[in-house]
Amino acid sequence: MMYTIWRVVGITIGVTAVVGVVVGSLTWGILANRGPPPPELKPLDWWEHTVIYQIYPRSFKDSDGDGIGDLKGISTQLDHLVDIGIGAIWMSPIFVSPMxxxxxxxxxxxNIQAEYGTMADFEELVKKAHDLGIKILLDYVPNHASDQSEYFKRSLAREPGYENFFVWADPIIDPNNASNRLVPSNWISEFGGSVWExxxxxxxxxxxxxxKEQVDFNFRDxxxxxxxxxxxxxxxxxGADGYRLDAVVHLFEAxxxxxxxxxxxxxxxxxxxxxxDQAGYTTQEYTKHLIELYDVLYDWREFADGWKDENNSETKILLAEAYANITMTMLYYGVEGGRDGAHFPFNFELINSLSAKSSARDFVYVxxxxxxxxxxxxxxxxVFGNHDKNRMPSxxxxNMVDGLNSLSMLLPGVAITYQGEEIGMRDGYVSWEDTVDVAACNQGNPDNYLEYSRDPARTPFHWDNxxxxxxxxxxxxxLPIALDYTEINLKAQKEAKRSHYKVYKSLISLRKQPALSHGSYHIQALSENTFIxxxxxxxxxxxxxxxxxxxxxxxVDLDNVTLLREPLTVYASSVHSSRVDGDTVPWGERGRVTLQAGExxxxxxxPT
Structure with missing residues (x-):
C-alpha cells in the first residue's frame, strides 16, 4: 500500500513538473516572439562618447594673410566641425610664447599669443563654439615654462617666493681640476644633450x-x-571645458x-x-614616471570637480599625455576605490604598437x-595621430584610412581625430632648409633630420585646391603646403561621390546608435590579416x-561568428571597396567573405 501511494505521489509530482515546463516554455515563447523589453540606457556625460578633434592652430586656417593659422581662422571653420559631428576641439597651445x-x-x-589673435578673439571662439554645441579644450603645459617668462626671470634673480620655482643645482667639482665644473648628473634631454644648462x-x-629654453618647474615647491x-x-x-595636460610624466625628477x-x-x-646625447641612452628612471606625480594629478582632478560643483557647470575634463607602460598609464585614471585622476590618459597604443606591418592579431591584442x-x-x-607623430596614412x-577611422569610431569610448585625418591627409615634405622643429634642429642634420622632425605632420590643412x-x-x-593638396582636399572630397570625408562623416553619425554608445563589444582575428x-x-x-x-x-569565414545574423547590410565601406552603402553581403559558401587589401x-x- 505504501509503495502504491508513493507511486501516485510521484506521478502527481511528475505531472506538475511537466505542466510547469510546458507553461514556462509557452510563456518564454510568447516573450521571445514579442522580444525582451529594451534596456534602459544610462545617460552619458557630454565627454564619455564624444569625438575630440585636435587642432594645431598654426596649421588650421589663416584669417589675416600672414601665413600662420589663428583663432579667427578656427572660428570661421567651426561649421566644418559641426558638419562632420565633432563634439569638442582640443587646441595645441595658444598662449604667449617665444615659439x-x-x-x-x-x-x-x-594671455594669447599675438600671432594667434587677442583675448577677444578667444572669447568669440568660445562663445561661437558653445553656441554650436562644441566644447573647447586647451593644451596646458604644466611641466615647464619659457626662459623668457616672468617666473624664470624672478627665480633667476632669487626673488623671494620664486627662489625654488624651478629645479636648480650646484655644479659638481671635477676632482681632477678644481676650476672645471661638471653637470649634476648624466640625465639626457628629450631633445638631445644634457638636461642641465x-x-x-x-x-x-x-x-x-x-x-634649454623650456625650464622645468619644481613641483616640490x-x-x-x-x-x-x-x-x-x-x-x-x-570658458575652457577642460585641459590636455602636456608632458605630465616629467613633473618630478629624483x-x-x-x-x-x-x-x-x-x-x-x-x-x-x-x-x-640622445634620450633613451640612459634608463630615464630618475626623470620620468615618478610616483609623486600622481598625487599632483589627483589634486588637479579634485580641483576641477570642485570648480564644477561650486559653479554649477558641466563637467570639466582633464586628459593626460602619458607615454608610459600599461600599468603606470592606468594609474592616471586614479586609484580603484580611492582618488580620481584624469578622465583618461591618452591611449597611444595604436600609435606606438601598430604599423603597416601589423597583423590582424596585433590589432586585436593591442x-x-x-x-x-x-x-x-x-x-x-x-588615438591614431597627433602633432608629434607621422600622420596616420603615412x-x-x-588604403587603410577608412578602416582606421572606422576602428576608432566603433570602439567603445572617446574617439580622437587629428586635423586632416577625416580627409586622409598624409605627411608633407619639408626640406632641411624649411625645417623649424626644435627636435630636428637640435638632433638632426641634412642627411637624417627627418628621423626627428615633427614638421611633416604639421603642414597646413587642405581646404581646397x-x-x-x-x-x-x-x-x-x-611650413610649406604638402604637394598632394590638389588631390587631397576637403572641397574635392565634399564634391566626390565617395570620399574619406563622407565615410568619416557617416561613421560619426553611426556613433549615435545605442549599440555603439552603450553596447558591448567583441573583437577577434578571423585570419592573419582580417579581424572583426x-x-x-x-x-x-x-x-x-x-x-x-x-x-x-x-x-574569411563568418560561420563561427555567433553574434551576427543575416541579412548583413553595408552601412559604410572604404572608398576603394566594390561594396557600397545598402548592399547586402551574402555569406556565400560556408559563410566566406572576401576583402581587398586594406578594405x-x-x-x-x-538585433541578437
Whole structure:
C-alpha cells in the first residue's frame, strides 16, 4: 500500500513538473516572439562618447594673410566641425610664447599669443563654439615654462617666493681640476644633450627636460602647485571645458635628499642604436614616471570637480599625455576605490604598437590589452595621430584610412581625430632648409633630420585646391603646403561621390546608435590579416567592422561568428571597396567573405 501511494505521489509530482515546463516554455515563447523589453540606457556625460578633434592652430586656417593659422581662422571653420559631428576641439597651445617649440614654451600663461589673435578673439571662439554645441579644450603645459617668462626671470634673480620655482643645482667639482665644473648628473634631454644648462647669473645649473629654453618647474615647491591651480581656474572662468595636460610624466625628477644630497646618475639603457646625447641612452628612471606625480594629478582632478560643483557647470575634463607602460598609464585614471585622476590618459597604443606591418592579431591584442587593463567604470579612448607623430596614412598605408577611422569610431569610448585625418591627409615634405622643429634642429642634420622632425605632420590643412590649399592668402606659409593638396582636399572630397570625408562623416553619425554608445563589444582575428569588431546591445541593431589590414586580398569565414545574423547590410565601406552603402553581403559558401587589401566594411545586422 505504501509503495502504491508513493507511486501516485510521484506521478502527481511528475505531472506538475511537466505542466510547469510546458507553461514556462509557452510563456518564454510568447516573450521571445514579442522580444525582451529594451534596456534602459544610462545617460552619458557630454565627454564619455564624444569625438575630440585636435587642432594645431598654426596649421588650421589663416584669417589675416600672414601665413600662420589663428583663432579667427578656427572660428570661421567651426561649421566644418559641426558638419562632420565633432563634439569638442582640443587646441595645441595658444598662449604667449617665444615659439622655440611652437607654443610648448609658454612665457605668459594668462594671455594669447599675438600671432594667434587677442583675448577677444578667444572669447568669440568660445562663445561661437558653445553656441554650436562644441566644447573647447586647451593644451596646458604644466611641466615647464619659457626662459623668457616672468617666473624664470624672478627665480633667476632669487626673488623671494620664486627662489625654488624651478629645479636648480650646484655644479659638481671635477676632482681632477678644481676650476672645471661638471653637470649634476648624466640625465639626457628629450631633445638631445644634457638636461642641465648653466646660468652665469645664478651660478647654478637649471633643469630642462626638453629644449634649454623650456625650464622645468619644481613641483616640490608648494608655490608652484598653487600657481598651476590659479592658471587652471583662470581659463575655466574664460570658458575652457577642460585641459590636455602636456608632458605630465616629467613633473618630478629624483630628489637629491633621497640620494645623499646629489642627483643620481642613471644606468645606461644598453640601446646600441642611440648616441650618448640622445634620450633613451640612459634608463630615464630618475626623470620620468615618478610616483609623486600622481598625487599632483589627483589634486588637479579634485580641483576641477570642485570648480564644477561650486559653479554649477558641466563637467570639466582633464586628459593626460602619458607615454608610459600599461600599468603606470592606468594609474592616471586614479586609484580603484580611492582618488580620481584624469578622465583618461591618452591611449597611444595604436600609435606606438601598430604599423603597416601589423597583423590582424596585433590589432586585436593591442585593443584588448587596453580594455583589459583599464580600471572598471572608466572610459577608453582611441588615438591614431597627433602633432608629434607621422600622420596616420603615412605610418600605415593610404588604403587603410577608412578602416582606421572606422576602428576608432566603433570602439567603445572617446574617439580622437587629428586635423586632416577625416580627409586622409598624409605627411608633407619639408626640406632641411624649411625645417623649424626644435627636435630636428637640435638632433638632426641634412642627411637624417627627418628621423626627428615633427614638421611633416604639421603642414597646413587642405581646404581646397587653390593657392596654399585655401589655408592662407599669403605667398608663403610658416611650413610649406604638402604637394598632394590638389588631390587631397576637403572641397574635392565634399564634391566626390565617395570620399574619406563622407565615410568619416557617416561613421560619426553611426556613433549615435545605442549599440555603439552603450553596447558591448567583441573583437577577434578571423585570419592573419582580417579581424572583426562587433558592437551589440539587446533589442538594437548590431554593427560590425570587417577590416583587412594586410597588403593582399583575404577571404574569411563568418560561420563561427555567433553574434551576427543575416541579412548583413553595408552601412559604410572604404572608398576603394566594390561594396557600397545598402548592399547586402551574402555569406556565400560556408559563410566566406572576401576583402581587398586594406578594405573595411561596416555592416548592420538585426538585433541578437
Amino acid at each position: 622655440v617649440d611652437f607654443g610648448y614654451d609658454i612665457s605668459d600663461f594668462y 648653466w646660468s652665469e647669473i645664478r651660478q647654478q645649473y637649471y633643469l630642462h627636460q626638453f629644449a 608648494p608655490a608652484v602647485r598653487n600657481e598651476m591651480l590659479n592658471i587652471m581656474k583662470y581659463w575655466f572662468e574664460k 630628489d637629491p635628499n633621497d640620494h645623499g644630497g646629489v642627483y643620481p646618475d642613471e644606468p645606461l639603457s644598453g640601446n646600441m642604436f642611440l648616441n650618448p 585593443i584588448k590589452r587596453w580594455l583589459t587593463y583599464m580600471p572598471s567604470g572608466r572610459v577608453a579612448n582611441w 605610418r600605415f598605408r593610404t 587653390t593657392t596654399n590649399a585655401g589655408f592662407s592668402t599669403n605667398s608663403t606659409t610658416w 569588431l562587433i558592437r551589440h546591445l539587446i533589442t538594437h541593431d548590431t554593427y560590425a567592422l570587417l577590416f583587412n589590414v594586410g597588403s593582399e586580398d583575404d577571404t 573595411a566594411i561596416v555592416l548592420r545586422a538585426p
